[in-house]
Amino acid sequence: MLEILRQLKDLTEVDRAIVEARNQLAKYPRTLEQLKQAQDRLSAQLKEFQDQLEKARQERRHAEKEVASLRQQISKYIDQQAQVKTNKEYQAMSHEIEQLQGRIDEWDTVGLEKLEIEDTCQRELEKMKAAMQTQRAEQEAQSKRIEELTREKKAFIEKLAVDRERLFEQLPDPFRDDYEILQDRFPGTACMPIEGEQCSGCNWHLVLQTRQAAKTGGEPARCEHCRRFLYSPES
Ligand SMILES: [Zn+2]
CATH class of the missing domain: 1.10.287.1490 (Helix Hairpins)
Incomplete structure (x- = not known):
């Protein structure tokens, strides 16, 4: 990870x-x-x-x-x-x-x-x-x-x-503001695991690209719907 x-x-x-x-x-x-x-x-x-x-x-x-x-x-x-x-x-x-x-x-x-x-x-x-x-x-x-x-x-x-x-x-500095915005909106669930093919924060069905990015990407992947940070439970 x-x-x-x-x-x-x-x-x-x-x-x-x-x-x-x-x-x-x-x-x-x-x-x-x-x-x-x-x-x-x-x-x-x-x-x-x-x-x-x-x-x-x-x-x-x-x-x-x-x-x-x-x-x-x-x-x-x-x-x-x-x-x-x-x-x-x-x-x-x-x-x-x-x-x-x-x-x-x-x-x-x-x-x-x-x-x-x-x-x-x-x-x-x-x-x-x-x-x-x-x-x-x-x-x-x-x-x-x-x-x-x-x-x-x-x-x-x-x-x-x-x-x-x-x-x-x-x-790191660039993530602080984004994290705080998410924490305000979704207290305690700003960064969530992917469950199956969904964001476990909002249950949005994620596109393949996002799911792959969560496994391998160089940047933290984010839900296309709620913008939460995502991680793959396998990684
Ligand atoms: Zn989401």
Whole structure:
């Protein structure tokens, strides 16, 4: 392989590694954001259950107060009943007591229903709190891992940047501008192998002359379509 082609190929490989490392680095904040969103969703659900629990609790207490108040009224009627003179009055009081008893039954039913809701919410809350704890531990571990990876990737990119500068400096002057233009347009793929009869950068079907030039030519061959530098994998 021509020395210049080897240089272009090496430089392209370093540039590609930089592109890949930067792409990976760019994904990390998104991953962290997703972790945070999952935690927020669980917190919102937790809050919903807590509100539901509080509402059921208040409604149950209200029902209990109603029952207590109705019982007091019944006691009063029973006291009054002892003092009535006629049978008719006595029966009227019995009727009132019966009515009140009916209302007590209704409120008792409401109280029980609310108590069941409270139990269910309580159980769900326990489960969710446990899930949140697990999730938080996972999130912390993952955040730490991502911080480590970020440091590693940044150090790797810095090292690659030094390699890149060295390789770029070694490139003969006339090729530098062309390389930079290609690198801007096709980051990390400025110099590509021929695959079969195609440019592996843009899949253009190359003419025979170009393919032969890539194998034997004195000048680096270039794709007729995308202008990338080409090398033959056999050479
Ligand atoms: Zn091409």
